[in-house]
Amino acid sequence: MSRSERWGDLNVRLISAAVMIVIGLVEVWLGGAPFMVAIWVLGGAMVWELSRMLGGRAWAPGMGVIAGGALALAWLVPIWLALPGLIAVACFGAWQIAARRILFGTFAAATLLACHATVLLRIDAGMAWLLWVVCVVVATDVAGYMAGRSLGGPKFWPAISPKKTWSGTIAGWVAGAIVGLIFGLILGIGGSLVVLSVILSVAGQAGDIWESWIKRRVGVKDSSNLIPGHGGVLDRFDAMLGAMLLAGLMWLFGLLPGIV
Template identity: 75%
Template sequence: MSLPARWNDLNARVISAAVMITVGVIVLWAGGMIFAAALWIIGGAMVWELSRMLGGDAWAPGMGVIAGLALAVAWALPVWLALPGLVFVAGFGAWQLAERRILFGIYAACILLACYTAILLRVDAGLAWILWVICVVVSVDVAGYFAGRAIGGPKFWPAISPKKTWSGTAAGWVAGAVMGLGFGLYLGIGAQLMVLSALVAVTGQAGDIWESWIKRRAGVKDSSNLIPGHGGVLDRFDAMLGAMLLVGALWLVGMLPGIL
């Protein structure tokens, strides 16, 4: 691959990223209902994209709306009711499909549970904690993107994600750990958060690979074309799903240091 070809999507990615960062900063800073509503929309959009990819074109808009509404209702419920309720909604959506029902149900449940975790993390734990997860995931993505294109080398899993290299993957782990150390020092937790951040980096990459596998099975390049240079909403937030699921599980069992 020639040097220009390696970087030919950089402009679109940078512009889209700048817009997303600007909107994201405003929403994150506002918190509360504004942040929650943004996650309802994002969650609904991701379920809509998933429905389209797995053959539910006719049902996709309705499922996207139902998913967003489910997140809104879940926010008003206690956790012990919200979690099974979101899983039920994912199962209901799976029942509407003619095929790939199990895949849809599992992945849709992951989308809804991850979005729900993000809302609770911002509202209940505070701005620093949601920023920790976001910064770890973004640092992994950025380090992997630039290291993979600058260094190259053996592919990580060419059958599923042909662009990912071992150099980019390893750079992502390092970047996530370093970002975690910075937040750990800021929050007074230290190296504990560095270790957890490395795990978050791995699960974030797993979320990215899982979505790539689904796209391979569906025969599509992107989940949609809503975000120039990044594909769809699911393409942009797939790694965040994996990271949030791990953070939510650790938080649920009391293994996040510094959060009650």
């Protein structure tokens, strides 16, 4: 692969990423209703894309609206009702498509639960913890992209994600650990976040690989074309879904140090 082929999409990716980062930081800073609405819209968009990919094109817009509405409703009820309610919505969506129902149901449930966890982290745990997750995922993604394109080397899992390399994967873990050390010092909890950050980095990579596997199975390159240079919303936030889902479980079971 020539240098121009390796970096040909970098400018578009950087511009789109910059816009998303600015919008995302503003939403995270504002918190409250603006942040929650943004997450509900993103959740609906991701379920819409998933529905289109897995054969429910006619039902996809309706499913996206239902998913966004379910996320909004989940905020108004206790968590012991919200979580099974979101899973029920994913199962309802799976019932609406002709094939790949289990695949749709599991990924849609993971998407909705991850979005709800994102809201809980920002509102209940605090902005710093949400920023920790976001920074781990972004650092993992950027380090993996740069190392993979620069160093190349053996592929991590070519049958599912042919562009990912071991060099990029390991660079992502190192970047996640560094972010964990920085946030541990900022939050006054020392190096206890380093290991959790590496695990979070792996979870983010797992989300990315899972979505890549779905796309290869259905024969599409991108989940949609909503974001220039990045494809669809799922293409950009697949890693965030995996990390947020795990971070939400950590928070739910009291495994995040310093949160009481």
